[in-house]
Amino acid sequence: MEPEQKLQQLKNLLAEIADLNQITALLGWDQQTYMPPAGAENRGYQLATLQQITHTKFVSDEIGKLLDDLQPYINQLDPDSFDACLVRVTRREYEREIKVPIEWVAEFAMVTTVAYDAWAKARAENDFPHFQSHLEKILDLAHRYAGYFAPYEHVYDPLLEIFEPGMKTTDIKAIFNTLRPQQVELLKQIASRPQVDNSFMTLQYDEDKQWQFGVEAITKMGYEWERSRQDKTLHPFTTSFGWGDVRITTRVYPNYLASALFGTLHEAGHAMYAMGSDKSFDRTPLFGGASSGIHESQSRMWENLVGRSLPFWQHFYPRLQELFPTQLGNVPLQAFYRGINKVQPSYIRVEADEATYNLHIMLRMELEIALMENHLQVKDLPEAWNARFQEYLGIAPPDDSKGVLQDVHWSGGLIGYFPSYALGNLIGAQLWERINADIPDLSEQIRQGDFTDWLSWLRQKIHSHGNKFEPQQLIQRVTGSKIDPAPYMRYLEGKYRAIYNF
């Protein structure tokens, strides 16, 4: 058989696997949006069956042989070409997945399906013990998973690799070790200044109008509803069932404006990344994004670098005031802008300001590493959480619902994911410097409600590449350097010096 035919054969097999992965994602979406309570058991079986089939199909000898046979042919191609990237990325994922036994895959699916419901109940009822045994099972699964990749430099590396291909625990620690003292120092400076008022954020806001504003804003920013929809969930997320179907969710609180407002912008950033993949990438492993961190750079850009910027609100604030005249009619734009950027240590990560956010992440990563190193037991996790929270942010959560139970991730088996959030902040700021260099009047365009150039830049430089490059490679290509915390610190300092006058 000619290499071209073998390549086509590989693509056909990968297309089926992409279909199955999309279906898995739909089962997850439904579970979090509309599934009735008693559906969890069946959903667990469905996911376990489906993931076993997907896994078995992907790690087949047939795919392994095609990858081997194609290597000489691929070596002659431009390494940036679609075909070269497809084979390279497939091989990377193949060599990872083939190490994982099918029994682990099935058990992971069953355990996490049941754990999600247990977590939701535990969180609603502030009952960590209800979730504890589930989390123990998940940690056990994570340990066994890491074991399949021994020897490793660090037990956390195999988990990190799932979300940030090519990055090691030491790389992340180095970045965070540079960042932490600078963020702590900045926080001190801000804390010494007179505080800003954001009490308007916690007035009563009609839920439908909040929803409506979010939809209006992202629509104006170029969101493509033909290929998307938004629903309500306990924890907002973005998911994709192929190029034509990328969905976001949000949550709306009647007495907290920020949640739906910035949550919708955040998820729209993720979704636009997925929707921006070249259509020819659909049903291949190149569809989607380069890593969770790159993904997060997009969502944080929509949410913060744009969504909490003055030009953005110079455009959108009149409309928000129109929707909420009693709440915001007497709040001037500058006061609103300062309010939404108020720095204040708080309990909930997704509602944290930009100056404290990364501290929430470091806390989680350190706890995950301690759990993986067996220096911490699940039963002691709430206490460890609260102690470290006090240490980093100067406050302790009033209960576990606002502490260790707040995030959905662990219930879904996502150990090793949190660092991507902090990386996303850094990458976002790094890209933002480049974008503003390339589009000098971007602020003015945003002030006019014109997001065309910005979106074109993202599409061309980031989105269209899908999953072709590893995160470090992609950032190197676009900015000329690897992931670097300096732009983020420059961004934070510039922003907060202006807001807090120092």
Added chain:
Amino acid sequence: MEPEQKLQQLKNLLAEIADLNQITALLGWDQQTYMPPAGAENRGYQLATLQQITHTKFVSDEIGKLLDDLQPYINQLDPDSFDACLVRVTRREYEREIKVPIEWVAEFAMVTTVAYDAWAKARAENDFPHFQSHLEKILDLAHRYAGYFAPYEHVYDPLLEIFEPGMKTTDIKAIFNTLRPQQVELLKQIASRPQVDNSFMTLQYDEDKQWQFGVEAITKMGYEWERSRQDKTLHPFTTSFGWGDVRITTRVYPNYLASALFGTLHEAGHAMYAMGSDKSFDRTPLFGGASSGIHESQSRMWENLVGRSLPFWQHFYPRLQELFPTQLGNVPLQAFYRGINKVQPSYIRVEADEATYNLHIMLRMELEIALMENHLQVKDLPEAWNARFQEYLGIAPPDDSKGVLQDVHWSGGLIGYFPSYALGNLIGAQLWERINADIPDLSEQIRQGDFTDWLSWLRQKIHSHGNKFEPQQLIQRVTGSKIDPAPYMRYLEGKYRAIYNF
């Protein structure tokens, strides 16, 4: 290996196949409820991939061999036992599916996915030509499907067998030939009587309150929300993703009370049948119902035999009046009862009264048979529809949206399904006579809003058996005779003689 082990092995394989079929159902549910428009292409691929996998797994040599090996063991068991029924039903489905090539399965999935969207658009825009080529492809698929079962007594038999195991086209024709003249005669008698007024049905009714009443009514009737939910779709349906997750949909019109009201009761009847399967049947081919016709007997019982009965409204009417005081405050119970039972030839099958409904079905079945016999071409279908409609019901649809395009079924490839609706009416009445003989004070119980005995009867005699028996066997067991149109005619005559005074 011992037979018990082989049986367990078979059950394990069937459980996986059940999971996959449930997932297919979820993909369909999502497509009709929440999928964004551009998601159709991906959904087609997903369904095609999934159905190919499911089909291949089911018709495997492994299952074939297990069925053969187990036969001697099964022959010694009580034929009504779970294991005997499981092997018998699995063999029946296995022998059917093994005749169908995998390419057909994949093509059917792709064609029907795209056809659904084309149908929805064609119906919305009254544009049959937009749907025509899709329906032609579906008819071609149906012809090829029938071909796999040649030689057959009638080309329609292999299609009918999917929905009504054990029944032949001649059986159905015989039943309908007995029924048709009696229904036509009854219709004539009714038409000669002074008409009843149902103008209150088409006033403005708040959609949320309509929804609320439906939910209240089925809740009181014993509906299990823990395992279910209701959503809105273009065409109402019931679907199931296992014992713990059975969902219904409805549609609500602001100016037509009957649609949501009786639609919700109808779908609840289907859902309660599925939910009433013994839990041990979950993830086996015995879960669900005996046939589409038996399923329809349940839904029509909830909708008509109970839902359009006087005792039902003696209980529920005060609440409906409370929700709609302006519309119904001055409509006495008797007038309401007569109104919801008004007999009047109309265009839309799902809104047809009980006296004309079966004529809608006969029309469809005859057209399907003509298409399958190649005596009618798809392009001539609207004309044939309208001509026959005029002949049977004395009116002609004003456009194709209210005519040939009204039903979703053909877009989903469901050729051979419609007869089940008429059978369902007959079976429902047949069961109803038996139930009333077994529970003499049932009317009084319903008048009191007590549905406990009725539901227990259904659970015990019908629901709990799932798919253990063929429809004719099940009805024979429960009523002592095969499917018989006489009880339905007795029911119709009794009801309409009272309403129309003749």
